[in-house]
Amino acid sequence: MDTFLQQLVNGLTIGSMFALIALGYTMVYGVMKLINFAHGDLVAGSAFVGLFVFSQLLGGEVSLPVVIGVFLLTIVAISLLGFTVERLAYRPLRTAPRLSAVVSALGASMVIQNGIMLLWGPQMQIFPELIPSVIWEVGGVVISLMQVLIMALSTLLMVGLYFFVEKTKIGTAIRASAIDQDAARLMGINVNNIIVTIFLIGSSLGAVGGLFIGLYYRGITFNMGWQYGLYAFVAAIIGGIGNIPGAMLGGLLLGLFKAFIAGYVSSTWADAFTFILLIVILIVRPTGILGERVAEKV
């Protein structure tokens, strides 16, 4: 029972990180029908930028204003990077064949990933301990301040995003562009601006996710974007890609699944089991758990 509760806490923590990252994939896919392969590398880049901001720009002393500063500056830097990627690699291919855009996205991912390597080197870097390590023990379950903060902040961001997309005018425009870009344009929506908006939002959420990964796992490597990005993308697909609550649900489910596999089976098989889960879900529900069933258009 203790293992169960402990893995539940761990699973919810990593699940909320996956969910944050998955939102970036799912929002871009919803509007552009394109897997944003560079998103995972933006997430990795965020951890490195956070490290740089903390140790080089803000002096390397932990205090509340510094931590908030690290988060804000990193979010700004990564969303600008996301904006640049959209401008250079995706916008010129808006009307090109689908596969060309996929390859361009892979190219953008390689550029960012290897850009990180050229700037910071191929070896693992240690992310600073920005949050004091306070640990509580509740009924045999160990829970840290960091885990509580990660879960609370992720929940806050996701609830905020949900209301933004459902209740505001821009949110309505985002949903309209996701359903039909041409029709949205006819209604006077500037779809290009909407795409820029979702890239900015997606990259910002990814930046927070990247900082959380740095804080939680401590060791950061230039190529970790593929790994976390792939997990987050799988989470988005499990939930039903293009569907915002779906990405949150998928992220949490995947985090729990991964934690329970690690707790009860073996972590060396975690990746394999995750993908077997994905394959089974896609065989049973080809568009994910919350995904709409789309009839074949003729």
Next chain:
Amino acid sequence: MMKKIQVIGYPLFFVVMALLPAVLDSRWLVVATTFVIFTIVALSQDVILGKAGMFNMGQALFFGLGAYTTAILNSVYGWPMLATLPVAIIIPALFGIVLAGPIIHLRGDYLLVVTIGFNIVFIQAVQNNLGGVTGGPNGIFGLEMLQIPGMGAFQEAAPYYAALFVLLLTLFIIRNLESSKAGRALHYLREDDLAAGSIGINTRVYKIFAFGVGAGIAGMAGTVFANQYSAVSPEAFNFLQSVLFFSIVIVGGSSVPGILLGVFVMFVLPEIFREFATWRYFIFGFAMIFTMILRPRGLWPAKFGRIPKAFLEKGGNHGQQ
């Protein structure tokens, strides 16, 4: 144009390739062999991705299955290298068929992610030494060298000629495929699989067929690879390799000259410019983006049949949805 290339270009290419070992030292011979092997894998990827239009990003899985089949049969059961070849074709082909069966109805990006998944499951199974025969993370080494009788002084070039022979075989298979009923069926289902179904093409069977053929060819390349390095290890078949093969086919334009060019740029140029090794993927990333922006259909787009250019839809996307 295309005809001219087939009549003059291919024989010329093979004559040049056959004479290469005479002028290359042993390091460059290894590079040349690798070039030929990766060309075969990229061509096998092209059968699934380019010809049938299915987003497969797990081709390294079939390549690895072939290589591991050869390595296990050779190291555990003592089979000679050449005798493992048929098994190394059949096992990946069977896997291709069995794995494709339940997922073939998935569309576009979903298929892409599932094939990535297959690749990752394979790598993890191999790394965890499934069945105790895969050698874990280190792989299997010390395989027997291929012996071709009568080669004499050219013995060193034996793996190279084996690879070149397999490449010739692959091109022959692909040429026949293109001009056969199955090839036309694949072409139609890439252009529009609903329309293909409604003119009586059994799309499901042909999609699975494409996976089987592509996997079988990749398996052959795997045997040659195991033979070249006398070793196999998991990293050689990981998901990054699949990404590279995927990109090569699309950047090349899914034609034979385009794929040759793509493999040359991805695997041979880095050997020439060794001092830029760390910049390799950084530069490739930019190259991939700019190629796609400037030539969205690839460097050397494939043509099909004898339809005059004027009748082709301008800016048509050639079946890529």
